[in-house]
Amino acid sequence: MSAVIDDHGHAGHDHHHGPAKGLSRWLLTTNHKDIGSMYLWFSFCAFLLGGSMAMVIRAELFQPGLQIVQPEFFNQMTTMHGLIMVFGAVMPAFVGLANWMIPLMIGAPDMALPRMNNFSFWLLPAAFGLLVSTLFMEGGGPNFGWTFYAPLSTTYAPESVTFFIFAIHLMGISSIMGAINVIATILNLRAPGMTLMKMPLFVWTWLITAFLLIAVMPVLAGVVTMMLMDIHFGTSFFSAAGGGDPVLFQHVFWFFGHPEVYIMILPAFGAVSSIIPAFSRKPLFGYTSMVYATGAIAFLSFIVWAHHMFTVGIPLTGELFFMYATMLIAVPTGVKVFNWVSTMWRGSLTFEAPMLFAVAFVILFTIGGFSGLMLAIAPADFQYHDTYFVVAHFHYVLVPGAIFGIFASAYYWLPKWTGHMYDETLAKLHFWMSFIGMNLAFFPMHFVGLAGMPRRIPDYNMMFANFNMVSSVGAFMFGATQLLFLFIVIKCIRGGEPAPAKPWDGAEGLEWSVPSPAPYHTFQTPPDMSDVHEHRKGTGGELTP
Amino acid sequence: MSRHPCIWMGLGLSAIFGQAQAAWDVNMRSGATDVSRSVFDLHMTIFWICVVIGVLVFGVMIWSMVAHRRSKRQHSAHFHENTRVEVLWTVIPLLILVGMAIPATRTLIHIYDSSESDVDVQITGYQWKWHYKYLGEDVEFFSNLTTPREQINNQAPKGENYLLEVDEPLVIPAGAKVRFLITAADVIHSWWVPDLAVKKDAIPGFINESWTRVEEPGIYRGQCTELCGKDHGFMPVVVEVKSAEDYAAWLGEKKAEAAKVAELTSKDWTLAELTERGEKIYQTSCASCHQVGGEGIPPMFPALKGSAIATGDIEAHINIVVNGKPGTAMAAFGKQLSEVDLAAVITYERNAWGNETGEMVTPKDVLDFKQAEEATQ
Numbered sequence: 001m002s003a004v005i006d007d008h009g010h011a012g013h014d015h016h017h018g019p020a021k022g023l024s025r026w027l028l029t030t031n032h033k034d035i036g037s038m039y040l041w042f043s044f045c046a047f048l049l050g051g052s053m054a055m056v057i058r059a060e061l062f063q064p065g066l067q068i069v070q071p072e073f074f075n076q077m078t079t080m081h082g083l084i085m086v087f088g089a090v091m092p093a094f095v096g097l098a099n100w101m102i103p104l105m106i107g108a109p110d111m112a113l114p115r116m117n118n119f120s121f122w123l124l125p126a127a128f129g130l131l132v133s134t135l136f137m138e139g140g141g142p143n144f145g146w147t148f149y150a151p152l153s154t155t156y157a158p159e160s161v162t163f164f165i166f167a168i169h170l171m172g173i174s175s176i177m178g179a180i181n182v183i184a185t186i187l188n189l190r191a192p193g194m195t196l197m198k199m200p201l202f203v204w205t206w207l208i209t210a211f212l213l214i215a216v217m218p219v220l221a222g223v224v225t226m227m228l229m230d231i232h233f234g235t236s237f238f239s240a241a242g243g244g245d246p247v248l249f250q251h252v253f254w255f256f257g258h259p260e261v262y263i264m265i266l267p268a269f270g271a272v273s274s275i276i277p278a279f280s281r282k283p284l285f286g287y288t289s290m291v292y293a294t295g296a297i298a299f300l301s302f303i304v305w306a307h308h309m310f311t312v313g314i315p316l317t318g319e320l321f322f323m324y325a326t327m328l329i330a331v332p333t334g335v336k337v338f339n340w341v342s343t344m345w346r347g348s349l350t351f352e353a354p355m356l357f358a359v360a361f362v363i364l365f366t367i368g369g370f371s372g373l374m375l376a377i378a379p380a381d382f383q384y385h386d387t388y389f390v391v392a393h394f395h396y397v398l399v400p401g402a403i404f405g406i407f408a409s410a411y412y413w414l415p416k417w418t419g420h421m422y423d424e425t426l427a428k429l430h431f432w433m434s435f436i437g438m439n440l441a442f443f444p445m446h447f448v449g450l451a452g453m454p455r456r457i458p459d460y461n462m463m464f465a466n467f468n469m470v471s472s473v474g475a476f477m478f479g480a481t482q483l484l485f486l487f488i489v490i491k492c493i494r495g496g497e498p499a500p501a502k503p504w505d506g507a508e509g510l511e512w513s514v515p516s517p518a519p520y521h522t523f524q525t526p527p528d529m530s531d532v533h534e535h536r537k538g539t540g541g542e543l544t545p
Numbered sequence: 546m547s548r549h550p551c552i553w554m555g556l557g558l559s560a561i562f563g564q565a566q567a568a569w570d571v572n573m574r575s576g577a578t579d580v581s582r583s584v585f586d587l588h589m590t591i592f593w594i595c596v597v598i599g600v601l602v603f604g605v606m607i608w609s610m611v612a613h614r615r616s617k618r619q620h621s622a623h624f625h626e627n628t629r630v631e632v633l634w635t636v637i638p639l640l641i642l643v644g645m646a647i648p649a650t651r652t653l654i655h656i657y658d659s660s661e662s663d664v665d666v667q668i669t670g671y672q673w674k675w676h677y678k679y680l681g682e683d684v685e686f687f688s689n690l691t692t693p694r695e696q697i698n699n700q701a702p703k704g705e706n707y708l709l710e711v712d713e714p715l716v717i718p719a720g721a722k723v724r725f726l727i728t729a730a731d732v733i734h735s736w737w738v739p740d741l742a743v744k745k746d747a748i749p750g751f752i753n754e755s756w757t758r759v760e761e762p763g764i765y766r767g768q769c770t771e772l773c774g775k776d777h778g779f780m781p782v783v784v785e786v787k788s789a790e791d792y793a794a795w796l797g798e799k800k801a802e803a804a805k806v807a808e809l810t811s812k813d814w815t816l817a818e819l820t821e822r823g824e825k826i827y828q829t830s831c832a833s834c835h836q837v838g839g840e841g842i843p844p845m846f847p848a849l850k851g852s853a854i855a856t857g858d859i860e861a862h863i864n865i866v867v868n869g870k871p872g873t874a875m876a877a878f879g880k881q882l883s884e885v886d887l888a889a890v891i892t893y894e895r896n897a898w899g900n901e902t903g904e905m906v907t908p909k910d911v912l913d914f915k916q917a918e919e920a921t922q
Binding site: 064065066067070071072075138139140143144145149151152155156158240241244245246247280281282283284285286287288289311312313316319320323324327328330331334335337338341342343344345346347348349350351359362363366367370373374377378379380382383385386387446447450451452454455456457458459460461462463464465466467 | 574602610625642649652708733739772774
């Protein structure tokens with residue numbers, strides 16, 4: 001299969017132009033690689049901003065007593081940290097990866113809707129500018145937690161809540177457009193012969209993620225609109241005094257919120273499913289079951305929302321239904337983990353940075369899965385709910401899950417993006433510092449949670465002091481290490497050993513058939529995939545023996 | 546003689562170790578009730594199941610990471626499917642889950658049975674304190690944090706029950722089934738005592754039910770577990786379980802106290818007496834927002850020092866304290882405080898921090914205000 005760009009027969013399209021010069025290149029670009037890079041840089045900035053808020057939180061919790069900030073500012077920090085990490089760091093990072101990699105993986109010249117692609121990116125800086133500006137407004141920014149339960153976020157909210165609502169609307173529009181673009185690209189622009197079951201898993205998981213986004217972002221928009229009506233137009237959706245229902249808010253929010261957590265993890269599943277086979281030099285085990293498991297997880301994500309609400313007083317039968325449904329998620333998730341482990345089994349393994357992050361992903365995400373299973377057990381959840389045990393749980397699925405997945409992807413594809421190899425020694429240092437820091441920060445949170453420490457409190461009894469100090473030290477270590485990542489990426493962009501088209505000998509897929517760095521325009525003539533057999537699923541490109 | 550230092554050292558070490566152990570707690574406590582013990586057992590069962598699965602899965606992974614490195618194996622195998630194995634690892638976890646669900650369901654059904662209670666207590670969450678009302682007993686009171694500000698601001702050493710101590714704990718009898726009817730007056734709170742394994746959200750406009758039966762007298766501490774605003778971290782729950790006789794005696798005392806407060810309303814008060822009482826009320830009910838010095842935290846919590854309300858029209862001042870200010874964090878204290886305490890705190894606010902109005906609001910003024918309001922409705 002040829003990687004050479006074929007110009008013949010495309011007389012009308014043979015004027016290959018490079019990127020425009022200056023600022024307008026970035027403002028007006030419709031190129032999936034430029035937009036992907038902008039998404040990734042934006043996400044990294046948000047990651048540092050949200051991370052510095054986490055540093056404020058951990059500094060205040062370093063010792064009992066109030067030292068650094070007052071409770072009202074502490075609440076703004078926990079809220080903004082959550083919002084920025086979810087909507088600013090993790091989601092845009094995956095959209096960035098999708099922009100860069102999906103066209104390269106399916107042999108498409110660009111995303112299907114390039115102008116909308118530009119618009120959905122540029123909405124984000126506007127949305128986050130608005131959101132962050134609330135911190136400087138009279139009365140402060142959002143202080144009601146990233147889950148913004150009413151009536152704390154309506155009747156009792158600071159005035160800036162209206163800006164928060166508008167920012168959420170903008171982010172939602174951006175996500176929906178991004179999702180439409182991903183679906184349109186995958187369903188319409190696959191290279192000839194690239195059947196659905198030949199797609200790399202990253203493409204599959206993103207396709208399913210995009211459907212989740214389209215299904216739930218309007219629900220989020222709906223719930224914030226109801227808040228807006230309650231605050232400014234005298235309705236009482238969530239006010240019991242006016243005949244409304246504060247619990248309704250939680251049902252609607254979590255109907256969005258639970259699929260949302262899978263939106264943040266499924267693309268990472270996909271990326272890891274490319275990386276583990278590459279460094280095990282062995283095809284992915286159980287490709288078909290991986291696809292079905294992803295679909296099953298996506299389906300289940302819609303019928304488990306009330307497990308976030310076991311203590312609100314839902315009836316016994318409701319409680320049982322949501323407990324059983326939640327436990328079921330362990331089955332498809334287990335299938336995925338077993339498949340990754342089997343992929344490694346009897347492979348020929350090496351541990352470059354992408355593999356290190358991917359292996360840590362599998363182990364630590366599984367630990368987060370175990371605590372998730374424990375949380376599913378409703379009677380036990382009465383003890384865990386809203387304690388640091390929950391904080392430990394979701395940081396175990398999101399930090400080594402989503403974020404390690406993003407780091408693994410970044411190191412895996414950096415040679416393709418920049419044309420240079422990154423500094424492997426520094427990358428390994430980045431991995432080990434992140435790994436140790438992250439475990440030091442989040443593992444002790446299980447202990448203080450079980451010992452009885454509620455989440456979202458700025459001060460605590462001395463019985464929680466020791467482990468909180470350990471957590472803070474780990475968090476500072478993890479936070480500082482991310483500056484090293486920035487350095488590694490800049491170093492890799494500026495120079496380094498030139499990367500071949502396929503820098504990883506075990507890697508498979510169409511993205512490795514184009515030169516490194518990937519030219520500004522790729523696959524203007526689609527590659528022909530009909531010769532690749534379906535039983536070598538998810539492989540694409542030439543096959544290593 | 547020579548053995549004394551050893552003995553003292555031993556005692557000292559065990560004291561340090563004992564304390565250190567509490568501070569390094571890694572697990573849930575089994576608690577003080579049947580329910581909390583069955584929840585604990587459930588927790589441990591699932592924990593060990595997870596540990597076994599974890600050891601197996603991570604064991605296989607680590608084995609491949611050690612034994613199947615490229616330095617040991619130049620060529621990888623190429624298998625990538627095995628239907629039998631894939632069916633097995635779908636079905637076996639399903640069976641394990643069923644095994645977990647059975648005891649969980651049994652415990653949950655037990656927890657949900659709040660019928661046939663001996664004592665009923667209505668618990669209401671306020672920003673940021675709990676209110677307890679004994680149904681049918683005419684006894685009700687607020688439970689406020691008593692940890693001094695100096696300890697929170699690191700100006701004094703912290704006590705053992707730092708942030709977990711209140712002026713009036715919820716008192717319940719040992720051995721009796723106590724039913725809790727849980728609600729809230731403003732935002733959502735959550736009432737949690739780990740040793741009782743009771744955690745239930747307090748939601749405005751809803752009444753949630755829960756119950757406990759504690760065998761042994763003792764003091765059990767917990768906290769609010771739903772983010773409820775600024776002082777969410779500062780509204781502890783303390784439950785004191787007394788023997789049946791002690792509980793009866795306590796209940797009698799509380800009833801007598803309530804009668805005494807009614808008497809106080811008709812007493813002739815002096816300005817000094819009212820401001821003295823008012824200062825205490827101010828500290829527990831007002832200072833967390835309006836601050837000890839009356840300077841507030843503008844714009845969310847306006848200053849009272851030199852404010853138009855605290856130095857202007859008396860009726861407007863009584864009105865805002867009694868009815869609150871809708872749409873803001875200013876609660877309606879009319880039902881939270883007695884007429885005496887309302888009068889005292891208003892008088893205090895009109896005479897503290899240089900608000901030298903010299904004006905006095907008596908309990909009777911407040912009562913008149915409330916009655917006039919009721920008449921117009």
